[in-house]
Amino acid sequence: MKVETIIKRCEDLYDDLDFNYVKDWKEKNKAGAIGFMPVYAPRELIHAAGMLPVGIMGGGDNLEIIRGDAYFQSYICRIPRSTIELGVSGRLDFLDGMLFPAICDVIRNLSGMWQIMFEGKYIKYLDMPQNFGAEGRRFYLTELAGMAKAFEKISGNKITPEALNHSFGLYNENRHLITELYDLRSQMPHKVKTAELFLLMRASNILEVGEHTKMLRDYITAISNSERPERDHVRVVVTGTFCEQPPLTLVKALENSGCFIVDDDWVLGNRYQLEPIAIGDKPIEALADAYLGETVATASRYVPGPGKGDYLVRQVRERKAEGVIFAAPSFCDPALLDRPMIQEVLARENIPYTAFKYAENTGQIQVIKEQTGTFADSIKLWGSQ
Amino acid sequence: MNVQQKIQKEDSMIMQKEMIAGHFENLARATENGKKVVYTFVPGNLNELILAFDMLPVHPEVNALQSGMRKMSGDYIQEAEKFGHSEDVCAYVKCDIGMMKKGNIGPTGLPLPKPDLLLLSYTGCFTFLKWFEILKKEYDCPIVLLQVPYQAEGKITPEMRDYVTRQLEEVVVPALEKVSGKKFDRDRLKEMLALSAQAEDLLVEVWNSAKNKPSPIDAYFGGVFYIGPIFTAFRGLPECVDYYKALKAEVNYRIKNKLGPVTPEGELNDQKYRIVVEGPPSWPNFRDFWKILTDEGVVMVASTYTKVGGLFEDGFRHDPERPLESLGEYCMGCYTNHSLPARVDILEKYIKDFSADGFMIHSIKSCNSFSAGQLLIMRELEKRTGKAGVFIESDLVDPRYFSAANIKNRLESYFQMIETKRPGA
Amino acid sequence: MDRCYIGIDLGSTTTKAVFIDNQERVLGRGITNSRSNYELACQIAREEAEINARFALLGQHLEQSKHVGKHSSSLLKWLTCYYHLAQYLRQLETLRSECLGARKHWNSPEAEAEKFTQALSYIFSEMEREVYDEFDPEKRSESDFFRDLASSAYMRLAEQVSMERGLSFGRLVGLFDGAILRTESHSFAGGYEEYLEFARTKTIQAPRFAPFADDITEAVAATISTTFNVVNTVGTGYGRLTLPFAKQQIRSEILCHGLGAHFMFPGTRTVLDIGGQDTKAIQVDKEGIVTAFQMNDRCAAGCGRYLGYIADEMNMGVHQLGPLAMKSSKTVRINSTCTVFAGAELRERLALGEAREDILAGLHRAIILRAMSLLARSGGVTNEFTFTGGVARNEAATTALKKLVIENYGDMVINIGNDSIYTGAIGAALFARRDPRGVMADLEISKLKTDPRL
Structure with missing residues (x-):
């Protein structure tokens, strides 16, 4: 399959704020769909109940907010407004449930707003453990068990260990291919355009996992055989975009400004675990352990002590990046409170960085492009060390 | 004390002021008196537990609000913003950081002691996590987290109760014992x-x-x-x-x-x-x-x-x-x-x-x-x-x-x- | 005149006054720019309203008089025009002496200063000469604020003079700027008898009105002899707290707006007012009493000021924005809700080659979307819906609003008040009439400087 065909498919999915793919999927499979907000949700559990997990990442820059602003003050970020807009305009009516993972107080409160506004739906605030020891594990297991029960009720399907292990297999494979894609981009950033990777990742929120895995495989094959010219760009890691997503225009602008993005944290939940989930006879425990164990680092995950910023430094070193771009959504407490701590680590490690704020519907791409372009130029001129 | 005989309109106010002033004095003299200090948040604080270990609590939000009332918060916030904190984020955090960067002089004008323990009770506010991550980078002392589950369904479930109690028993109390050097006295x-x-x-x-x-x-x-x-x-x-x-x-x-x-x-x-x-x-x-x-x-x-x-x-x-x-x-x-x-x-x-x-x-x-x-x-x-x-x-x-x-x-x-x-x- | 009541709306850009009678009929309206001195602005608006009421009376007298009959409206137009001419001449005279007075304080060599004195004499004699043409009743249609009229004439003449005589244009402008402020701190309405007399004389000199001379003289005399028995005054608006009023004579602009809108359109249930500095969404009951309201938050996006900012960015007059936006064939979506960012987004859209009218259509929609949020917060939109305030005069804004209201709340009556600038003042006047505490006072006039020669 041609790269253009694959990317066109992703763009169509990205632009479709009516989620027609999901509606068709439900119709065809006579099954339910459960939405989830960033960052991480246990999609395997939803999948094992025969339902489709659907990542809801706000409305992007193509959704006009007509009603959503009535619910939020000007100093609150954009994603809850557009999510409410999607909800009150009926665009999320097809969902049989909605998960709000603990990420910040805004999303936490959004779960309560959802309870008031969409009474009768399954709405779950997912209180992710921040205690990664035995106590947190025990609590998280009860959370997972509760959710499993709810999914069984909604779907009418029993979540058997076999089903769950099967889902693990599919998602492990998917994560493996995502890793391969990220590695490939890092090796050949001139071939794997960042905007394409972004779109492929966004598609993973919508497509059934098997279909997405196939898409990744097709893309990797197609892109490996493609001819795209080398370019003299600097290699950077983008961080801070784990929740409210940058608009596609901004993602493109970053690359066009002279930066090869060799790692990032958008759509982070879909590559959250760094190790495959263990397949065995206690799958719920395996799912919990995968969350508690080795994962990506992100601002919504507590770092109890030294080690803050280590993950990012490791990313920079492994990807041979020359700098870091902090891209945080306006009014994002987790990302913005993390920033000074991590910048301190980067300064210590002599890793150059630049920072800007955006919103999912940012209209001033030029200003940002100029900034990152200057950043790229300065690295080219003076190097990163 | 027979309070009934002592009714004056603002009696309680005076009492309260004295109590709080006394607390800040105790804090200022904590080091010389060999008292250990715990930094912890107001919501859901474990005051009795801290006192049971003969330790003294410092509440960063109280310092921030006092700085606010004394009209010093503006300077503190700008100080924190100089260190890269965004204008968008919680000003309590920035006020506290600014105060620390400017010498950690408490609201009564007396210096605040450094923490011997950061007791992060993560209750009803996600920013608390970030706040203590930041403090942890500033202070070389142990940090202990108590995650308090959110009442998302409008009630406290047995699982939630179990989670908090276990953390208290297995994480918080041992940490307090270790830092204070005292055995937990349940009575x-x-x-x-x-x-x-x-x-x-x-x-x-x-x-x-x-x-x-x-x-x-x-x-x-x-x-x-x-x-x-x-x-x-x-x-x-x-x-x-x-x-x-x-x-x-x-x-x-x-x-x-x-x-x-x-x-x-x-x-x-x-x-x-x-x-x-x-x-x-x-x-x-x-x-x-x-x-x-x-x-x-x-x-x-x-x-x-x-x-x-x-x-x-x-x-x-x-x-x-x-x-x-x-x-x-x-x-x-x-x-x-x-x-x-x-x-x-x-x-x-x-x-x-x-x-x-x-x-x-x-x-x-x-x-x-x-x-x-x-x-x-x-x-x-x-x-x-x-x-x-x-x-x-x-x-x-x-x-x-x-x-x-x-x-x-x-x-x-x-x-x-x-x-x-x-x-x- | 029987008992009458005054409402004064002290806004951030203009101050409005309205007189009503005991039957709650509007007798007269007055408006002036707010200046830095709210008290003065409110005095002048009140006087303008009184004059306006007198002219309404004059119209009635003329209509009822024996011979005038169908000529009354054109006659009234002539009288009004000459009245304004008389007042303008008086204002111009004050402006001239203020300019000359300021010139005297210069330390420049006498010869140099004398050149300016002569220039000023020339400018003002030209202005006076031109003004008769400006105030020709056959041509003149609308009345402007003295400041606007005088400043455009002065600037034009000053530019000409400075070039011809090699004088500094800047210094001439400086003289004007100081003098106009001082001139505006005088009240001129006190000379109304004199102006009316002037108007009467000029009018009956016109051959076409000469046959009605006696009727005119009689009507003018009756008008002059009328006194207004003001029994209560209520102030509202941004500057209301600076009014020399007792607390019980002050009402919030929200209440006044609600009642005023109800007065103009009795079926009104929801009111949206977009003014220069703020936006208000108000719900009223069937009596016009406010039941809920919301105002914009500290962010200024969605106010008239936002359009002012955009106009500056585009180097256009604010009144030109609406008509240009109406030419749009496709609305560009403007995402920035922040006023400052909207400027950046605007420049970026222009750079991307989007048409100005399409961007402007998007900006108008953006303002109205903000208003829609406030409306939703206040409890939604219910029939009838009334839109008031400065932005209600902008066709692009009203078009966008109508579309969004109907899309979101269904078909309904939407009133756009042409006279809506007086909504708050009318509400205030109604509160003055309905105050159960009864008789209050008129404004305290003593604080005001009157024209020195009156």
Whole structure:
């Protein structure tokens, strides 16, 4: 399959704020769909109940907010407004449930707003453990068990260990291919355009996992055989975009400004675990352990002590990046409170960085492009060390 | 002490000031006295447990709010912003960091000791996690997390209770033992919890006194003083009970004599409007804000901010028979740990129980835990009570976000509206 | 005149006054720019309203008089025009002496200063000469504020003079700027008898009106002899707290707007007012009493000021924005809700080659979307819906609003008040009439400087 065909498919999915793919999927499979907000949700559990997990990442820059602003003050970020807009305009009516993972107080409160506004739906605030020891594990297991029960009720399907292990297999494979894609981009950033990777990742929120895995495989094959010219760009890691997503225009602008993005944290939940989930006879425990164990680092995950910023430094070193771009959504407490701590680590490690704020519907791409372009130029001129 | 014989209007106020000043003096001398210091947050604090280990608590939000009241927060916030903190984020954090960067001189002018332990009770506020991650980078001391699950379904489930209790037993207590060098004394904790419950009984009576007309208390502006001892370093101590006895006696006196609360503008006896408040005050403008309302003849009959350290009216008491379990329940019962639908219920009940004329939502830029969703709270309350609310915005401690003219304009319009809508107006 | 009542709306850009009678009929309206001195602005608006009421009376007298009959409206137009001419001449005279007075304080060499004195004499004699043409009743249609009229004439002449005589244009402008402020601190309406007399004389000199001379003289005399028995005044608006009023004579602009809108359109249930500095969404009951309201938050996006900012960015007059936006064929979506960012987004859209009219259509929609949020917060939109304030005069804004209201709340009556600038003042006047506490006072006039020669 041609790269253009694959990317066109992703763009169509990205632009479709009516989620027609999901509606068709439900119709065809006579099954339910459960939405989830960033960052991480246990999609395997939803999948094992025969339902489709659907990542809801706000409305992007193509959704006009007509009603959503009535619910939020000007100093609150954009994603809850557009999510409410999607909800009150009926665009999320097809969902049989909605998960709000603990990420910040805004999303936490959004779960309560959802309870008031969409009474009768399954709405779950997912209180992710921040205690990664035995106590947190025990609590998280009860959370997972509760959710499993709810999914069984909604779907009418029993979540058997076999089903769950099967889902693990599919998602492990998917994560493996995502890793391969990220590695490939890092090796050949001139071939794997960042905007394409972004779109492929966004598609993973919508497509059934098997279909997405196939898409990744097709893309990797197609892109490996493609001819795209080398370019003299600097290699950077983008961080801070784990929740409210940058608009596609901004993602493109970053690359066009002279930066090869060799790692990032958008759509982070879909590559959250760094190790495959263990397949065995206690799958719920395996799912919990995968969350508690080795994962990506992100601002919504507590770092109890030294080690803050280590993950990012490791990313920079492994990807041979020359700098870091902090891209945080306006009014994002987790990302913005993390920033000074991590910048301190980067300064210590002599890793150059630049920072800007955006919103999912940012209209001033030029200003940002100029900034990152200057950043790229300065690295080219003076190097990163 | 026989408080009945000692009734003077502002007795409790003087007591409270002395208690708090004494605490800051103890903190200033902590190092020379060999006292260990625990930094911890107000909501769901484990004061009795900390005291049971002979340690002293420091509450960063209290420092921030005091800096705000003393009009020092603006400088502190800008200091933190110089270190790369964004204008967008919580100003309490920035105020605290700014204060630390400028030498960690506490609100009374005495230096604050460094922490021996950071006890991060993650209750009702995600920013707490970030705040202590930042402090952890500044201080070379152990940090211990107590994750308090959110009451998302409007109740405390057995799993939630189990989670908190286990963390207390297996993580928090061992950490306190290690840092203090003392063995956990369960009996001592029990004694303190019994005293806590006594103070809590008295506080509930004080809150309920606002059902009288005129109300003898202001449950918001006055209320923030009333919660001082019980939400901070004194819960579990005999002087805390004494304070609430004195306060209760004053309140009784005012009820008997049909007197209103004492405000900076004098006694508010002519109470034209009874209002319920949601959201914290603006500390740098606390007096101005209070005056705007006093001038209109407004008395605040109930508030949610004064429940950030516990509701108590729902029947919860610290329980010596179940020390750690009840400490855990206490943590989970703080106002900001309640779901949005539960908060609507609480406010609706206040409006009805305290026969309020309306409600005011003071929306704070700094605090998403409070603020995100408040516009829906307003909509729901208006629908359920048939009373219109007023929505005003400013900030906890960032003076850049307070526009007196704007707030005054809005409030005046609101009270005139209530006046015109009254039957017979 | 029987008992009458005054409402004054002290806005951030203009101050409005309205007189009503005991039957709640509007007698007269007055408007002036607010200046830095609110008290003065409110005095002048009040006087303008009184004059306006007198002219309404004059019209009635003329209509009822024996011979005038169908000529009354054109006659009234002539009288009004000459009245304004008389007042303008008086103002111009004050402006001239203020300019000359300021010139005297210069330290420049006498010869140099003398050149300016001569220039000023020339400018003002030209202005006076031109003004008769400006105030020709056959041509003149609308009345402008003195400041606008005088400043455009002065600037034009000053530019000409400075070039011809090699004088500094800047210094001439400086003289004007100071003098106009001082001139505006005088009240001129006190000379109304004199102006009316002037108007009467000029009018009956016109051959076409000469046959009605007696009727005109009689009507003018009756008008002059009328006194207004003002029994209560209520102030509202941004500057209301600076009014020399007792607290009970002050009402919030929200209440006044609600009542005023109800007065103009009795079926009104929801009112939206977009003014220069703020936006208000108001719900009223069937009596016009406010039941809920919301105002914009501290962010200024969505106010008239936002359009002012955009106009500056585009180097256009604010009144030109609406007509240009109406030419749009496709609305560009403007995402920035922040006023400052909207400027950046605007420049970026222009750079991307989007048409100005399409961007402007998007900006108007953006403002209205903000208003829609406030409306939703206040409780939604219910029939009838009334739109008032400065932005209600902008067709692009009203078009966008109508579309969004109907899309979101269904078909309904939407009133756009042409006279909506007086909504708050009318509401205030109604509160003055309905005050159960009864009789209050008129404004305290003593604080005001009157024209020195009156």
